[in-house]
Amino acid sequence: MSDLSAVLAHTDTTLNVSLERLFELLRIPSISTDPAFAAECRRAGQWLVDALTELGFTAELRDTPGHPMVVAHHPGATADAPHVLFYGHYDVQPVDPVEQWQTAPFEPSLREYSPGRKVITGRGSADDKGQLMTFVEACRAYKTVSGSLPCRVTILFEGEEESGSPSLKPFLEANAAELRADCALVCDTNMWDADTPAISAGLRGLVGEQITITAADRDLHSGYFGGAAANPIHILARILAGLHDADGRVTLDGFYDGVEETPAEILAMWDTLGRTAEGFLGEVGLSIPSGEKGRSVLEQTWARPTAEVNGIIGGYTGEGFKTVIAAQASAKVSFRLVGKQDPSAIRAAFRAYVESLVPADCSVSFHAHGGSPAIQLPYDSPLLGTAREALSDEWPQPAVMIGMGGSIPIVGDFQTLLGMESLLVGFGLADDRIHSPNEKYELQSFHKGMRSWIRILAALAERKDD
Amino acid sequence: MSDLSAVLAHTDTTLNVSLERLFELLRIPSISTDPAFAAECRRAGQWLVDALTELGFTAELRDTPGHPMVVAHHPGATADAPHVLFYGHYDVQPVDPVEQWQTAPFEPSLREYSPGRKVITGRGSADDKGQLMTFVEACRAYKTVSGSLPCRVTILFEGEEESGSPSLKPFLEANAAELRADCALVCDTNMWDADTPAISAGLRGLVGEQITITAADRDLHSGYFGGAAANPIHILARILAGLHDADGRVTLDGFYDGVEETPAEILAMWDTLGRTAEGFLGEVGLSIPSGEKGRSVLEQTWARPTAEVNGIIGGYTGEGFKTVIAAQASAKVSFRLVGKQDPSAIRAAFRAYVESLVPADCSVSFHAHGGSPAIQLPYDSPLLGTAREALSDEWPQPAVMIGMGGSIPIVGDFQTLLGMESLLVGFGLADDRIHSPNEKYELQSFHKGMRSWIRILAALAERKDD
Known part of the structure; x- marks a missing residue:
């Protein structure tokens, strides 16, 4: 022995x-x-x-x-x-x-x-x-x-x-x-x-950002100001909607710099594991992969970078209805990084992108929440x-x-x-x-x-x- | 006398x-x-x-x-x-x-x-x-x-x-x-x-709608599911961002049916009132009209219909950060109506628009908040x-x-x-x-x-x- x-x-x-x-x-x-x-x-x-x-x-x-x-x-x-x-x-x-x-x-x-x-x-x-x-x-x-x-x-x-x-x-x-x-x-x-x-x-890395859009200096009545005054929720929605293209790819400049394709033999190994989109997503009541087109759910979640909005809030969110145009709206956004993506470059690209969509009479503030490479x-x-x-x-x-x-x-x-x-x-x-x-x-x-x-x-x- | x-x-x-x-x-x-x-x-x-x-x-x-x-x-x-x-x-x-x-x-x-x-x-x-x-x-x-x-x-x-x-x-x-x-x-x-x-x-009319997008049947961890699972905040952002075109017009099918142009002599009268965009918006810290291009702020707020998001919420909105993909996200949206716009037609057009953007494995629920014609x-x-x-x-x-x-x-x-x-x-x-x-x-x-x-x-x- x-x-x-x-x-x-x-x-x-x-x-x-x-x-x-x-x-x-x-x-x-x-x-x-x-x-x-x-x-x-x-x-x-x-x-x-x-x-x-x-x-x-x-x-x-x-x-x-x-x-x-x-x-x-x-x-x-x-x-x-x-x-x-x-x-x-x-x-x-x-x-x-x-x-x-x-x-x-x-x-x-x-x-x-x-x-x-x-x-x-x-x-x-x-x-x-x-x-x-x-x-x-x-x-x-x-x-x-x-x-x-x-x-x-x-x-x-x-x-x-x-x-x-x-x-x-x-x-x-x-x-x-x-x-x-x-x-x-x-x-x-x-x-x-x-x-x-x-x-x-x-292991995917992570960059967290919180953004707050400020439009008017107070909450406005949507009857009096609606149609003329900037609505920070609209601005935020445009920013967040523009983060992904129709193929599910993140649109930020240089976002995919440092992202390497997973070797074919590794992808082939993953294919043998039997984690189908239906099975994986079915456990939580979903069925359609929502991320980058043309990639398996394992590749999407293990080997591809993402942008996810983790939270959003603005305006009146209580019971009933209030016809307010909010002064502010904010969102928490995180990026999962892979390969050699640079957290600080991703953060900078995101901030530049956001700033490009904020009208000149509105403002945005950023708050960083962690950043670690993959x-x-x-x-x-x-x-x-x-x-x-x-x-x-x-x-x-x-x-x-x-x-x-x-x-x-x-x-x-x-x-x-x-x-x-x-x-x-x-x-x-x-x-x-x-x-x-x-x-x-x-x-x-x-x-x-x-x-x-x-x-x-x-x-x-x-x-x-x- | x-x-x-x-x-x-x-x-x-x-x-x-x-x-x-x-x-x-x-x-x-x-x-x-x-x-x-x-x-x-x-x-x-x-x-x-x-x-x-x-x-x-x-x-x-x-x-x-x-x-x-x-x-x-x-x-x-x-x-x-x-x-x-x-x-x-x-x-x-x-x-x-x-x-x-x-x-x-x-x-x-x-x-x-x-x-x-x-x-x-x-x-x-x-x-x-x-x-x-x-x-x-x-x-x-x-x-x-x-x-x-x-x-x-x-x-x-x-x-x-x-x-x-x-x-x-x-x-x-x-x-x-x-x-x-x-x-x-x-x-x-x-x-x-x-x-x-x-x-x-x-007097402008009003249609209020609350929409709630449901994706997964529970909140998900964005590390585990991010890149594959649908994020209801993304869906909501796309819906809300798409409500206006680049000229500030509302994109809903038939939205402008029943909207009549204000007579030229009325517009001319309004022009004499001296309400400039700078003056009107300046009172609340803004300066740039955000609504329909090519119309004065008086016309925008008195004689044109609008779509405004009055509130939005989804995911984690507390202090700090939580890498969650929310199960739900919701928004309150109101439309100001003018002329002969039909509140029920506007509501139906909005709902059809929203439904067209909700993926097949997600769902949306609507809650009506009032509707009155102009x-x-x-x-x-x-x-x-x-x-x-x-x-x-x-x-x-x-x-x-x-x-x-x-x-x-x-x-x-x-x-x-x-x-x-x-x-x-x-x-x-x-x-x-x-x-x-x-x-x-x-x-x-x-x-x-x-x-x-x-x-x-x-x-x-x-x-x-x-």
């Missing part, structure tokens, strides 16, 4: 022990958004410090203005072993409405969903304690069987992910040298389906290739490389502040009900998740040896 | 008596919107019944579900005298914020604004007690000097005008035969300026001509025929329910601060207002004699 087989086998024979350890962590109500649970957050962090110390890590709690970070280091088996940074978060979402839970949120249990399908119940089981423990328990198996870890491992667990991670960026900046590794491993995402592991290779791992990156093979060895179906429509700020921070690529691999399923009552995590996700990390760590160590 | 001269002269010598009678009425706090003042509303109505009875009217209070109507009849001097219905309202607006009043709102006084310019202060002085008393006191002068009135006069004063006149239409319907006259005289409008009387010959007295109508001459005899400047951008529902009801044209003549000024603290009415408006009605009644009686 090879080393790897022995380590994998160890997870099979000690699954109940791993599970009991996860349950211990799940029993700690580490709700980060509610100050009443601050001590519990700290307790969860300390539990992880103790667990990692047992595995030979040099581990400690690091205070922040909010909840503490867990930072741990393991040197690995050899001096030239690759160095990975593993990221997860020990805090959880609140549990309201608690009466909708079928099991107590902080009394984890193993339940049989259907014959042969067992799930771990409880808040945090999937987001993110169950996921991060796949890695911790992978390390435990390696340590137990082989006496060390095949890679040099740094672990960073934060306790504020569900509160917007206010301390994370400053912490990364202040501890960049300590935390920098060859790559980051992030375990907070989903599988494609229960049999198919997924690696998120692209993250795109090259599809031919060795890191992706290695992880993909390792995952494909473990699961019934080969691993797929997918995109993510949204942003994960930590990945951008790792890239920007620490110069590291991130490997996003997670074992959640779409129906895990994270952030909702009755959160669960598949026992198979937990078990094969551990085994997946063992394979990935082994493969990364081998690759280094090549 | 002719009869007319004697009657006119009587108002000059008894102005103080007329004023004291107006003050009596102004002292009654007949605020119709506040149930606490219901008895005061009734008291104001009774005061008018008593006043009219003294003048030889058969007058009484008529109960309604709300505040009572005052109905009074005077047979006039001759059996074939023309029959006029005079309309006004005895209720007033609330007085908040009362601390901003420089004189007590229900303690009327005569104050000198500037040398030679006196004003009557108090709530209701201009809207509408001062105005309706110009007619009552005109009748008093006629009665005193000549023993009768030159016309048969029916008077209708309501007590709910500031509360939306809920009882008026049913009352007109129930008493149509009693109230029907040759024409209605309505005294609730303004002069063009302090020297120039005005007759409102056109009122347009023919500019060559004998009623207008007679009144115009009479007014021009009284005031420093000739009377002008103007339009009104808004609707006055009573005028439509008189037309529809009683088949009468209305003559809208009033003596308010734009700076009377009706509905606001420190409402006032010019003493000259009160005095020359009485004299104007005397001249109009005389002219109408003479015209009948022709």
